[in-house]
Amino acid sequence: MLRFDRRFLIVAIICGAVAAITLYTYLQGVEKKVTASSHYTQIAVAARPLPIRTRIEKEDIRLVRIPRSTKEEGDLSTVEEAVGKVITTKLLAGQKLKRELLLPANKLGGITHQIPPLWRAVTISTDEVNSIAGMLVPGDRVDLLAFLREEQRSRVLAKDREVLAVGQQTGLQPSEDEKKPLSITLLVRREEAAQIALAEETGRIRIALRPFGGEPELPLPRKAIKPAPRPRSMPQQLGSPKPVFQPTPAIVMPESEPEPEVPILLIHGSKLQEVWP
Numbered sequence: 001m002l003r004f005d006r007r008f009l010i011v012a013i014i015c016g017a018v019a020a021i022t023l024y025t026y027l028q029g030v031e032k033k034v035t036a037s038s039h040y041t042q043i044a045v046a047a048r049p050l051p052i053r054t055r056i057e058k059e060d061i062r063l064v065r066i067p068r069s070t071k072e073e074g075d076l077s078t079v080e081e082a083v084g085k086v087i088t089t090k091l092l093a094g095q096k097l098k099r100e101l102l103l104p105a106n107k108l109g110g111i112t113h114q115i116p117p118l119w120r121a122v123t124i125s126t127d128e129v130n131s132i133a134g135m136l137v138p139g140d141r142v143d144l145l146a147f148l149r150e151e152q153r154s155r156v157l158a159k160d161r162e163v164l165a166v167g168q169q170t171g172l173q174p175s176e177d178e179k180k181p182l183s184i185t186l187l188v189r190r191e192e193a194a195q196i197a198l199a200e201e202t203g204r205i206r207i208a209l210r211p212f213g214g215e216p217e218l219p220l221p222r223k224a225i226k227p228a229p230r231p232r233s234m235p236q237q238l239g240s241p242k243p244v245f246q247p248t249p250a251i252v253m254p255e256s257e258p259e260p261e262v263p264i265l266l267i268h269g270s271k272l273q274e275v276w277p
Contacts, residue, residue, distance in 0.1 A: 041068045043096060044076040050091040055113055056082050061097065074098040086113060111164050111185070120193040121164055123185045124200055130207045131166065131181060138163050138170055142186070143208040146199035157195055160210060162187045 047062040054060070061079050076082055076097045085102040115121055128134065144157040164170065167181030184207070188196065199205055
């Protein structure tokens with residue numbers, strides 16, 4: 001018959017007690033965390049001073065914890081709710097972001113938020129010709145051509161510039177109260193703005209519409225080198241005397257001096273005889 005060893009029973013009781021105490025401690029910690037988290041929440045605040053009409057980026061916002069009882073209606077709880085929107089009032093660092101203070105960028109009046117740094121919005125007067133017969137709409141790309149009256153020549157002021165507005169129309173849908181636009185607003189570089197203003201005062205500006213989707217830049221054609229023209233003889237005027245051509249005098253070579261005559265010596269035995277030619 002097997003004897004029951006009490007030592008195993010004691011060890012089992014001790015292990016069970018340790019497991020129970022460990023589980024109880026863990027559950028107490030979880031309960032405290034859940035209770036604490038239920039009393040607090042997080043809201044979005046400005047990470048730095050934000051001027052009016054600022055387009056909010058991710059780095060402009062930070063999340064802070066506050067007691068749940070102090071959270072107000074309209075407070076934002078996540079960063080994603082504010083990124084990409086524009087604030088309608090000035091915010092200080094740490095100030096709450098509320099839904100009523102934000103507007104989508106496409107519903108904000110004006111076009112200031114559409115102008116990047118080092119660029120300018122310039123408005124020029126228009127007519128039936130400059131508005132491409134009334135078919136020019138915001139978003140089109142155009143070239144600006146200037147005709148200078150004093151110099152009697154034309155030149156390109158800017159290429160591939162965006163049309164921000166036609167009159168007060170900033171979208172594809174025309175305004176109901178505006179039938180015929182009297183101006184066009186373009187997005188140009190900062191240094192081009194002064195040239196456009198000068199050209200409008202001293203000459204006339206024309207707009208050339210570019211194709212939708214852009215086009216590749218073509219190399220300039222090489223100019224063909226023409227041969228130099230041959231000199232033409234001057235036509236003879238009526239009544240003028242005909243030119244007299246004098247023959248070129250022949251070159252006379254000097255005659256050479258005659259060689260002196262030398263006698264020929266003939267030998268006959270012991271006698272010599274001179275013979276002259």
